[in-house]
Amino acid sequence: MPTDRRIVLFDLFGVIALHQRPGALAEMAARCNAPADAFAEAYWACRPPYDAAQQSAPEYWTAVLRWLSVPVDADTIEQLRLADIDSWSRVDGRMVAYAQSLRDFAEVALLSNIPSDHADSFVAAQPWLRNLDHVAFSGKISAAKPDPAAFHHCLAAMRAAPADFLFVDDREENVRAAQALGMNGHVFTEVDELAAAIDTWLPTGTA
Structure with missing residues (x-):
């Protein structure tokens, strides 16, 4: 049974962090x-x-x-x-600030396909990650999206129901995999569109 929790589960690259540097x-x-x-x-x-x-x-x-x-x-x-x-070290500063601001209204977590050694370097360079409610890296949990095991890890780690989550990813196949498990999903294109979707998803009066 879903609870009254609201958890925004972000992908990293292509959403909060930038894709691989050109060239x-x-x-x-x-x-x-x-x-x-x-x-x-x-x-x-x-x-x-x-x-x-x-x-x-x-x-x-x-x-x-x-x-x-x-x-x-x-x-x-x-x-x-x-x-x-x-x-793979660059971030979108506006998205970092937006993700952090959501913690006034919801729990904020991260699920990223990233090797273990990359994850260690990224966390060391991006201390804001330590402020999130949960961070899951494929290289640490031995499961990569769209494998359902990656999403099940987040469900178990946060002791939450699928309906408690809004999963945000720039890859449609990953969003579909989350939705197949009962999570809400949003295919990311840009921050203003995402903010509108999250405002609609959050309970009235919280955002």
Whole structure:
């Protein structure tokens, strides 16, 4: 049974944080003397196990380099790992402020597909994350959206019912997965549209 709780569950990249810095993959490709298109293909094709904590960073980058038939060495792996983390480090300041402001009216949580080492660096650089009611990273919970297990983690961790949540993500397949479990969902495009949706969803007089 749903309660009277209101929990806004945010995705991170493409919502509160910015997507990967433009040109970053081409720069990483150049570090290992690989064609940019082939590097991007390997980067994304090998990514799911890394995001879901089924591979360590060295295992992921080894898989990428082998896909490209590029020599594998520890120095190259570490350079790529650090460049990758840096490429995902930017946030949207307006969205950070908006998410924090919602805590006057609702609980605010985060569910992000992000490897464990990326998560550690992101939390260290973004102390506002520690003020949220719950933060779940795929690399820490061993489940990545749209896998229902990622959403079940949040339900259990927050001891809440699906109907208590409004899940906000820029990827429609992730929002649909949340809705299939009984959560409310919103496909994010920009902050003003989101604010209007949240104002409608919150009880009258709270926002």
